[in-house]
Amino acid sequence: IEKFRSLSPAEFFYRNREIAGFSNPSRALYQTVRELVENSLDACDNHGILPTVRITVFPENTKENHYRVTVSDNGIGIPPRYVPQAFGKVLFGSKYKLRQTRGTFGLGAKMAILYGQITTGKPVEVRTSPKGSQYSYFFKIMIDIEKNEPIVMERRIMKRKSKRHGTTVSVVVEGDWSRARSRILEYIKRTAMGVPYATITIITPEKEAYKYSRVIRKMPPPPREVKPHPRGVDIEMLKAIIASTKSSTLKDMLKNAFQSIGKKSAEILLEEAGIDPNKDPRKLTLDEITALVSSMRKYNKYRPPRTDALSPLGKDIIEAGLKGVLKPEFAYAVTRKPSSYSGHPFIVEVGVAYGGEVPLSPDKGPILYRFANKIPLLYDEGSDVCWKVVSDANFNWRQYNVKLPDRIAVLVHICSTKIPYKGVGKESIADVPEIEREVRNAVKEAARHLRLYLSKKIRAEEEKRK
Amino acid sequence: IEKFRSLSPAEFFYRNREIAGFSNPSRALYQTVRELVENSLDACDNHGILPTVRITVFPENTKENHYRVTVSDNGIGIPPRYVPQAFGKVLFGSKYKLRQTRGTFGLGAKMAILYGQITTGKPVEVRTSPKGSQYSYFFKIMIDIEKNEPIVMERRIMKRKSKRHGTTVSVVVEGDWSRARSRILEYIKRTAMGVPYATITIITPEKEAYKYSRVIRKMPPPPREVKPHPRGVDIEMLKAIIASTKSSTLKDMLKNAFQSIGKKSAEILLEEAGIDPNKDPRKLTLDEITALVSSMRKYNKYRPPRTDALSPLGKDIIEAGLKGVLKPEFAYAVTRKPSSYSGHPFIVEVGVAYGGEVPLSPDKGPILYRFANKIPLLYDEGSDVCWKVVSDANFNWRQYNVKLPDRIAVLVHICSTKIPYKGVGKESIADVPEIEREVRNAVKEAARHLRLYLSKKIRAEEEKRK
Numbered sequence: 046i047e048k049f050r051s052l053s054p055a056e057f058f059y060r061n062r063e064i065a066g067f068s069n070p071s072r073a074l075y076q077t078v079r080e081l082v083e084n085s086l087d088a089c090d091n092h093g094i095l096p097t098v099r100i101t102v103f104p105e106n107t108k109e110n111h112y113r114v115t116v117s118d119n120g121i122g123i124p125p126r127y128v129p130q131a132f133g134k135v136l137f138g139s140k141y142k143l144r145q146t147r148g149t150f151g152l153g154a155k156m157a158i159l160y161g162q163i164t165t166g167k168p169v170e171v172r173t174s175p176k177g178s179q180y181s182y183f184f185k186i187m188i189d190i191e192k193n194e195p196i197v198m199e200r201r202i203m204k205r206k207s208k209r210h211g212t213t214v215s216v217v218v219e220g221d222w223s224r225a226r227s228r229i230l231e232y233i234k235r236t237a238m239g240v241p242y243a244t245i246t247i248i249t250p251e252k253e254a255y256k257y258s259r260v261i262r263k264m265p266p267p268p269r270e271v272k273p274h275p276r277g278v279d280i281e282m283l284k285a286i287i288a289s290t291k292s293s294t295l296k297d298m299l300k301n302a303f304q305s306i307g308k309k310s311a312e313i314l315l316e317e318a319g320i321d322p323n324k325d326p327r328k329l330t331l332d333e334i335t336a337l338v339s340s341m342r343k344y345n346k347y348r349p350p351r352t353d354a355l356s357p358l359g360k361d362i363i364e365a366g367l368k369g370v371l372k373p374e375f376a377y378a379v380t381r382k383p384s385s386y387s388g389h390p391f392i393v394e395v396g397v398a399y400g401g402e403v404p405l406s407p408d409k410g411p412i413l414y415r416f417a418n419k420i421p422l423l424y425d426e427g428s429d430v431c432w433k434v435v436s437d438a439n440f441n442w443r444q445y446n447v448k449l450p451d452r453i454a455v456l457v458h459i460c461s462t463k464i465p466y467k468g469v470g471k472e473s474i475a476d477v478p479e480i481e482r483e484v485r486n487a488v489k490e491a492a493r494h495l496r497l498y499l500s501k502k503i504r505a506e507e508e509k510r511k
Numbered sequence: 512i513e514k515f516r517s518l519s520p521a522e523f524f525y526r527n528r529e530i531a532g533f534s535n536p537s538r539a540l541y542q543t544v545r546e547l548v549e550n551s552l553d554a555c556d557n558h559g560i561l562p563t564v565r566i567t568v569f570p571e572n573t574k575e576n577h578y579r580v581t582v583s584d585n586g587i588g589i590p591p592r593y594v595p596q597a598f599g600k601v602l603f604g605s606k607y608k609l610r611q612t613r614g615t616f617g618l619g620a621k622m623a624i625l626y627g628q629i630t631t632g633k634p635v636e637v638r639t640s641p642k643g644s645q646y647s648y649f650f651k652i653m654i655d656i657e658k659n660e661p662i663v664m665e666r667r668i669m670k671r672k673s674k675r676h677g678t679t680v681s682v683v684v685e686g687d688w689s690r691a692r693s694r695i696l697e698y699i700k701r702t703a704m705g706v707p708y709a710t711i712t713i714i715t716p717e718k719e720a721y722k723y724s725r726v727i728r729k730m731p732p733p734p735r736e737v738k739p740h741p742r743g744v745d746i747e748m749l750k751a752i753i754a755s756t757k758s759s760t761l762k763d764m765l766k767n768a769f770q771s772i773g774k775k776s777a778e779i780l781l782e783e784a785g786i787d788p789n790k791d792p793r794k795l796t797l798d799e800i801t802a803l804v805s806s807m808r809k810y811n812k813y814r815p816p817r818t819d820a821l822s823p824l825g826k827d828i829i830e831a832g833l834k835g836v837l838k839p840e841f842a843y844a845v846t847r848k849p850s851s852y853s854g855h856p857f858i859v860e861v862g863v864a865y866g867g868e869v870p871l872s873p874d875k876g877p878i879l880y881r882f883a884n885k886i887p888l889l890y891d892e893g894s895d896v897c898w899k900v901v902s903d904a905n906f907n908w909r910q911y912n913v914k915l916p917d918r919i920a921v922l923v924h925i926c927s928t929k930i931p932y933k934g935v936g937k938e939s940i941a942d943v944p945e946i947e948r949e950v951r952n953a954v955k956e957a958a959r960h961l962r963l964y965l966s967k968k969i970r971a972e973e974e975k976r977k
């Protein structure tokens with residue numbers, strides 16, 4: 046006979062931690078570093094703070110494959126009443142909003158802490174000095190896996206002597222530094238490429254220090270939270286909006302709850318659904334809700350989604366990043382106009398680098414640097430939409446005077462209020478048709494500039510020979 | 512300033528449903544069918560019942576892209592007190608045990624129901640007649656997404672006239688039958704290949720019926736639940752065992768809680784960890800627990816994991832399946848000895864079919880049929896460990912007299928107490944080293960038999976010419 050039970054979210058992700066990227070000691074050490082770094086960068090650049098992030102990976106004297114990973118930042122800090130849950134409750138966070146952030150699941154820090162807890166038994170240590178507060182706080186936290194609640198082992202409050210704000214998170218995990226080292230260092234290097242206004246330092250178990258100092262002091266404006274776009278609506282979303290609305294008429298509710306719905310489009314949508322615009326939203330029947338959802342999804346004359354929710358890298362940053370890292374003879378980047386899928390705005394940016402010191406690409410496609418909401422993606426390239434677009438099997442590079450293998454690299458950055466990751470480990474992006482189309486158009490646009498450059502170069506060399 | 516909140520598991524998987532395979536109407540319709548079919552097959556063959564499963568996909572008169580998907584089985588049924596949570600609470604189920612089952616996450620049925628709820632607003636209808644009960648039960652259930660609790664809209668109990676037991680689950684979802692059709696029919700066909708003792712019928716919106724009648728009446732023994740293997744232990748697992756143990760000594764606890772630990776190995780492990788075998792487990796310090804976990808994971812003289820937790824297909828079934836579907840001139844299958852990864856037992860089975868009516872393979876590798884715990888996997892082939900092994904880039908087919916493209920197909924079945932899926936949508940398997948090695952050895956073993964056959968065939972043709 047079958048025995049039934051439920052799992053807490055902590056239990057579920059403990060049992061299935063490989064799905065979140067914690068599959069073996071090398072990959073888990075990488076994931077631990079990146080989850081903490083991504084939290085630190087969000088805490089800075091979502092609040093207009095020039096990020097200064099310091100990462101240390103030190104051997105822990107208890108066992109040869111234990112490492113203490115510590116990440117410090119000068120970010121906004123965390124209000125002390127939320128610290129236990131932020132680090133001790135799976136599916137808890139501040140990034141469940143419609144705004145471009147690196148974080149999205151409310152899971153990352155907890156996975157690193159859980160992995161430390163099950164491999165070394167040690168709690169996470171969190172120090173935070175929230176911006177504007179006179180105090181600093183220190184916590185030692187473990188996760189009660191069965192209940193999915195934090196266990197606060199220790200808590201201290203100290204009066205702060207300086208105005209400096211920020212957070213330090215420290216975990217002890219089992220890892221394989223020799224295998225993980227090159228990926229972790231590559232991740233830090235590419236992160237710095239995408240945030241040239243950040244100063245990032247990493248110190249390794251061998252006591253080597255790699256420092257990427259900021260090269261610009263001007264920061265892009267932080268992304269702003271926006272209302273949902275009607276193209277992405279579903280029945281449950283509309284029911285939830287109805288349940289919490291303060292509007293007394295349906296047309297007011299639509300205008301207030303969604304972006305891109307004005308007086309005129311509200312009337313069109315409601316007429317299409319056959320509902321009185323002045324009706325009390327709470328009096329709608331299920332059939333009316335279903336009809337309204339259907340007309341909202343079908344309507345295609347909306348203003349495109351707002352993009353102050355987004356923060357692209359920009360042409361200059363991408364070209365500077367490619368030039369700094371690869372020293373090519375040619376680099377060119379494009380930032381596409383905003384687009385959207387299922388009501389989520391997104392922007393695709395592509396940079397192409399050629400020649401000079403660019404390493405030789407593989408046969409099957411250019412060297413590919415992928416970024417999603419400024420996060421570098423290093424694993425699962427083969428199942429990513431960007432690889433699908435740029436691989437030689439699918440992109441006619443010869444048409445652009447490029448014969449693979451060649452000294453060619455492509456950088457793709459996709460930013461969105463919701464990146465369609467294929468998994469909670471955030472390593473590859475699904476081939477959503479709208480995104481695939483935009484990536485392809487952006488690569489073509491950049492490749493045309495490369496072709497122009499190459500044909501000029503060929504003519505110049507022919508001139509020279511005469 | 513940041514606003515913090517938690518998500519219920521239902522809310523999390525609602526927001527991230529594409530990660531569970533519900534990314535677009537075509538894929539979601541496929542996923543809905545398969546989640547329900549997999550539940551029905553588990554309810555039969557885990558209980559020694561010859562499965563009879565009937566699937567209907569009918570247009571729902573409300574809207575042109577709405578379909579009512581109904582799956583009925585003659586399985587064990589569900590105790591009525593568990594029906595609401597089984598279908599209305601995400602992360603709830605009866606398959607959180609160490610035993611080979613198709614189900615594993617406690618999520619599948621709820622995702623289908625959630626998807627129906629957000630696209631059509633309709634509740635799931637569940638009828639169940641538990642084996643041995645005199646009653647039948649009917650439920651209409653929706654999911655309270657915010658609370659992750661079932662909402663029972665309707666409940667009926669009826670006295671049963673017949674002894675027939677089983678369950679019927681019916682949902683109404685938005686779908687794209689024209690796009691999903693070929694995949695769904697292929698999924699049913701391959702499912703039938705893997706369970707030739709099952710009778711499976713599917714009726715399509717066009718009112719076509721496809722029936723796969725059972726060709727054998729002998730069923731493999733149902734997999735049995737087993738205790739964890741010590742190679743997979745971690746600190747939290749050991750703490751949980753200590754917290755619930757009834758043993759008064761540490762060595763007794765180890766022998767009772769784990770498979771493959773006898774008197775002798777318990778003493779060796781405890782000596783290696785420097786702990787008195789007669790110590791009360793509840794008195795262990797964290798350092799002692801960590802040392803014990805370390806010695807349990809390092810020790811390599813355990814008996815291999817028990818395999819009565821597993822239910823392979825077997826050589827005959829695989830060859831019969833390949834012959835029935837492909838009509839090759841040659842078919843050969845191998846079932847490898849059991850192996851394990853991280854303490855989880857697994858068995859790899861491979862079948863190779865060649866020539867005859869086998870379709871021409873692509874250039875880059877043979878036609879590949881993947882199965883995991885008897886589930887056919889149809890998506891994400893490129894990121895699956897089986898493709899990694901058999902693709903032409905990685906497997907030297909020419910060494911076996913096969914020059915791609917050729918009329919060659921490979922079937923791989925991996926069964927385990929835990930399939931290392933890459934995602935909760937269960938479409939591809941991660942390249943765990945132990946599994947990759949076993950798949951490679953199994954393919955080589957089958958390919959050697961193919962080579963023998965091909966060289967005999969070549970010699971016979973040469974004889975003929977003389």
Ligand SMILES: Nc1ncnc2c1ncn2[C@@H]1O[C@H](COP(=O)(O)OP(=O)(O)OP(=O)(O)O)[C@@H](O)[C@H]1O
Pocket residue numbers: 080084085088118120121122123131132137138139140141147148149150151152153154155212213214513
């Ligand atoms: N260094 C930090 N500074 C400020 N806030 C932080 C920091 N690290 C974590 N937090 C807070 O803790 C919350 C939980 O972090 P966690 O990484 O678990 O989830 P997330 O970042 O929201 O989503 P994801 O799972 O995608 O990473 C964050 O949402 C953020 O509010």
Ligand SMILES: Nc1ncnc2c1ncn2[C@@H]1O[C@H](COP(=O)(O)OP(=O)(O)OP(=O)(O)O)[C@@H](O)[C@H]1O
Pocket residue numbers: 047546550551554584586587588589597598603604605606613614615616617618619620621678679680
């Ligand atoms: N047709 C059925 N007959 C008997 N029991 C069923 C049936 N369908 C569902 N169940 C019960 O409901 C539970 C929940 O099903 P659900 O598909 O959500 O999760 P699961 O099958 O356990 O795991 P997974 O998410 O991997 O499918 C199952 O564990 C099983 O006990």
Ligand SMILES: [Mg+2]
Pocket residue numbers: 080083084147148149152153154
């Ligand atoms: Mg995070």
Ligand SMILES: [Mg+2]
Pocket residue numbers: 546549550613614615618619620
């Ligand atoms: Mg299931």
